[in-house]
Amino acid sequence: MASDVLVVAERSGGQFGDITFELLGKAKEIASALGGKAGVVLLGDTSGVDALGAADVVYTIDDPSLSNYNPEATEASLIGLLRQVEPRLLLMGTSTYGLDWGGALSVAWDAQLASYVVGLSLEGSDIIATSQLYGGKLFAEAVLDGERGIVTAIGGSFPAEAGRTGGSPEIVATSATASAGKVTFGAIKEPDKSGVDITSADLLVSVGRGIGSQDNLELVQELADALGSPLSASRPIIDQGWLPKPQQVGKSGQKVKPKAYLSFGISGAPEHLEGMRNADLIISCNTDENAPIFDVAHYGTTVDLFDLVPELAEKLGQ
Ligand SMILES: Cc1cc2nc3c(=O)[nH]c(=O)nc-3n(C[C@H](O)[C@H](O)[C@H](O)COP(=O)(O)OP(=O)(O)OC[C@H]3O[C@@H](n4cnc5c(N)ncnc54)[C@H](O)[C@@H]3O)c2cc1C
Numbered sequence: 001m002a003s004d005v006l007v008v009a010e011r012s013g014g015q016f017g018d019i020t021f022e023l024l025g026k027a028k029e030i031a032s033a034l035g036g037k038a039g040v041v042l043l044g045d046t047s048g049v050d051a052l053g054a055a056d057v058v059y060t061i062d063d064p065s066l067s068n069y070n071p072e073a074t075e076a077s078l079i080g081l082l083r084q085v086e087p088r089l090l091l092m093g094t095s096t097y098g099l100d101w102g103g104a105l106s107v108a109w110d111a112q113l114a115s116y117v118v119g120l121s122l123e124g125s126d127i128i129a130t131s132q133l134y135g136g137k138l139f140a141e142a143v144l145d146g147e148r149g150i151v152t153a154i155g156g157s158f159p160a161e162a163g164r165t166g167g168s169p170e171i172v173a174t175s176a177t178a179s180a181g182k183v184t185f186g187a188i189k190e191p192d193k194s195g196v197d198i199t200s201a202d203l204l205v206s207v208g209r210g211i212g213s214q215d216n217l218e219l220v221q222e223l224a225d226a227l228g229s230p231l232s233a234s235r236p237i238i239d240q241g242w243l244p245k246p247q248q249v250g251k252s253g254q255k256v257k258p259k260a261y262l263s264f265g266i267s268g269a270p271e272h273l274e275g276m277r278n279a280d281l282i283i284s285c286n287t288d289e290n291a292p293i294f295d296v297a298h299y300g301t302t303v304d305l306f307d308l309v310p311e312l313a314e315k316l317g318q
Contacts, residue, residue, distance in 0.1 A: 001088060001125060001147055002036070002086050002087055002088040002147065002148075003031065003034035003035050003036025003037075003088050004031060004036040004037045004038075004039055004085065004086075004087040004088060004089075005026075005027040005028075005030050005031040005034070005036065005037075005038050005039070005087060005088060005089045005090075005091065006027070006039045006040070006041055006059070006082075006085065006087040006089070006090050006091065007020065007023040007024050007027045007038070007039070007040045007041065007055075007090075007091045007092075008040075008041045008043070008078065008090070008091070008092045008097060008101075009040050009041060009042050009043070009052065010093055010095060010097055011042075011043075011044075011048065014047060014048060015048070016048060016051055016052075017093070017095075017155070018155065018156075018160045019093035019095060019153070019155045020040070020052075020163065021054070021160040021161075021162075021163030021164050022153070022155065022156075022157065022158040022159065022160045022162075022163060023091040023092070023093065023153060023158070023163065024038065024040060024052070024054050024055060024162075024163030025054070025158055025159060025160065025161070025162025025163035025164075026091065026120055026153075026158045026162070026163075027039070027040075027055075027089075027091055027163075028054060028055075028162065028163070029162070030089065030120065030122055030127065031056070033122050034088060034122070034125070036087075036088065037056035037057055038054070038055055038056050038057075039055055039056060039057040039058065039059055039085070039087065040052050040055045040057075040058045040059070040169070041058075041059050041061065041078065041081060042058055042059065042060045042061070043061050043063075043066040043074055043077070044061075044062070044063065044064070044066040044067035044068075045062060045064075045067055046060050046062060046171075049171065051164075052169060053165060053166040053167035053168065053169065054162070054163045054164060054165045054166075054167055054169075055167070055169040056169055056170065057169050057170045057171075057172055058169045058170070058171050058172070059081060059085065059172050059174050060171060060172070060173050060174065061077045061081060061174055061176050061177075062173060063077065063177060068185040068188070069096070069185065070183055070184075070185050071100045071101065071183060072181035072182065072183040073181060073183070074101065075100075075101050075104050075105065075108075076177075076181070077176045077177060078101060078105060078176070079105060079108045079109060080174075080175075080176030080177065081174055081176040082105070082109045082148075083109070084174060084175075084176060085174075086148075087148075088127075088147070088148065088149065089127060089144070089148075089149045089150070089151065090105070090109075090111070090148075090149070090150045090151070091150075091151050091152075091153065092150070092151070092152045092153075093152060093153060093154075093155055094115055094116050094117070094152040094153060094154045094155075094270075095152075095155065095251070097152075098115065098152030098153075099115075099152070102115055102150055102152045105150055106150050109148060109150070110148065111146070111148035111149055111150045112142075112144045112145075112146045112148070112149045112150070113149075113150045113151075113152075114129035114131055114142040114144060114149070114150075114151050114152075115131060115151075115152045116131045116132050116133060116152070116154055116270060117129045117130065117131050117132075117151050117152065117153040117154065117157065118130055118131070118132045118139075118153070118154050118157040118270075119157070120151060120153065120158075123143075125145075126143050126144065126145045127143075127144040127145075127149055127151075128141060128142070128143055128144075129141070129142045129144060129149075129151050130142075132154060132270050154270050154273075154274060155251070155274045156273065156274055156277045156278065195244060195246055195247075196230045196231070196244070196246060196247055197230070197246070198230050198232040198246070198247055198249065198254055198256055199254050199255070199256055201229060201230050201256070201258050202258050202259045202260070203227055203228070203229040203258055203259060203260050203262075204229055204230060204232050204249075204256060204258045204260070204261050204262065204276075204279075205220055205223055205224040205227060205229050205230075205231055205232070205262050205264070206231070206232040206233060206234070206249055206261060206262065206263045206264070206266060206276070207220045207231065207232075207233050207234070207237060207263075207264050207265060207266070208233065208234040208236065208237065208263065208264065208265040208266030208267065208272075209234065209236045209237070209265060209266075209267075210264065210265015210266065210267075210286065210287070210305055211237070211264065211265050211305070212265075214240070214242040216306075217231075217237075217242055217243070219306070219309045219310055219313070220264055220305075220309055222309075222310075222313040222317075223309050223312055223313040223316070225313075226312075226313050226316035226317045227262075227316060229262075230247070231243065231247065232247050232248070232249045232254075232256065233247055233248060233249065234248070234249065234250065234266045234267075234269075234272050235248055235250055235252065235253065235271070235272070238253070248275075249272060249275040249276050250271050250272045250273075250274055250275035250276070251270075251271040251272075251274045251275060252271065253275055254275060255274070255275050255276075255278075256275060256276050256279065257276075257278045257279055257280070258279050258280070259279075259280045259281060260279065260280065260281040260282075260283065261276050261279035261281070261282045261283070262283050262284075262285075263276075263282070263283070263284045263285065263286075263293060263297075264284075264285045264286075264305045264308075264309060265285070265286065265305050266284070266286065266293055267286065267288070267291045267292060267293060268284070268286075268291055268292035268293025268294070268295065268296065268297075269292070270292075272293075273292070273293075273296055277296050281298050281299075282296055282297045282298050282299075283297060283298065283299045283300065284297040284299075284300045284301075285300070285301050285302075285303060285305050285308055285309075286300070286302065287302055287303075287304055287305075288302070289302050
């Protein structure tokens with residue numbers, strides 16, 4: 001059985017995301033236990049390859065059509081590469097990458113697929129993947145006992161440090177080519193960075209659907225003002241147009257790492273946790289004691305936010 005583990009590197013604006021190093025650290029651990037190599041697939045140009053020193057081998061697919069995000073071209077070239085290298089396991093983030101390509105690659109490469117993975121280990125030669133499902137309410141274990149497996153992992157699940165060690169990986173320029181398809185790259189639209197900047201705040205007050213209505217936002221805004229903190233929110237608040245997009249925390253919003261993150265009426269879905277789980281201190285208010293936000297919170301209360309927030313704002317405002 002094959003024993004190599006490959007990671008698809010995620011790069012934006014010339015920088016690798018933490019997920020690349022998290023997966024690379026995990027790839028090293030599993031590949032070395034299986035007696036194989038930890039490899040990274042680098043799509044598009046080879047800039048930044050020096051940062052991938054922890055890998056044993058870097059497979060480059062140097063094709064201009066891959067320099068910008070193009071799901072169709074990338075899928076075709078990844079399938080080509082997988083058929084050449086035939087690793088035991090392919091790791092991607094449960095990001096745009098993994099969500100776009102995970103299912104398609106598993107069908108085309110005839111591989112078992114585990115998505116939304118937060119834990120990965122080996123039992124003998126079986127790969128055990130733990131997935132976080134239904135907004136973190138359920139954990140499911142999948143045994144990847146076939147010849148080929150694909151795992152898409154949720155960002156923040158593994159330490160990135162393990163994938164940042166130095167070294168001189170072998171660089172292999174592959175002949176996997178991207179086929180021209182119907183999808184062409186248009187432009188990158190950068191998010192509007194004007195207005196409130198939640199990424200540089202030491203303290204964040206964050207609000208979720210538990211707030212109930214737009215009118216009630218005033219309550220948490222008063223608390224944020226009393227604490228001198230910006231107001232951030234989960235995605236439903238942004239989707240309903242109650243706060244601007246730059247104030248969204250999470251997978252499809254901003255990644256924040258304040259010294260303290262105070263959340264009110266946020267359940268703690270994986271996509272939200274991805275944006276804030278690295279905060280130094282997390283304090284959460286949620287009436288549901290089983291809400292997954294309490295799995296990452298350092299302190300929590302099941303008091304109703306409508307009782308707590310006004311009183312807190314009043315006390316702090318005095
Ligand atoms: C591809 C993708 C990307 C996504 N990106 C993001 C993202 O970037 N950021 C993000 O946040 N989500 C994102 N989501 C959505 C995510 O899956 C969740 O749906 C969302 O985070 C839920 O928001 P919430 O916690 O505010 O709402 P809910 O899950 O509805 O939770 C509301 C919580 O409020 C509590 N509550 C209710 N009333 C009170 C009260 N009076 N006092 C205290 N607590 C109360 C409830 O117990 C509940 O736990 C994404 C989803 C997908 C599929």
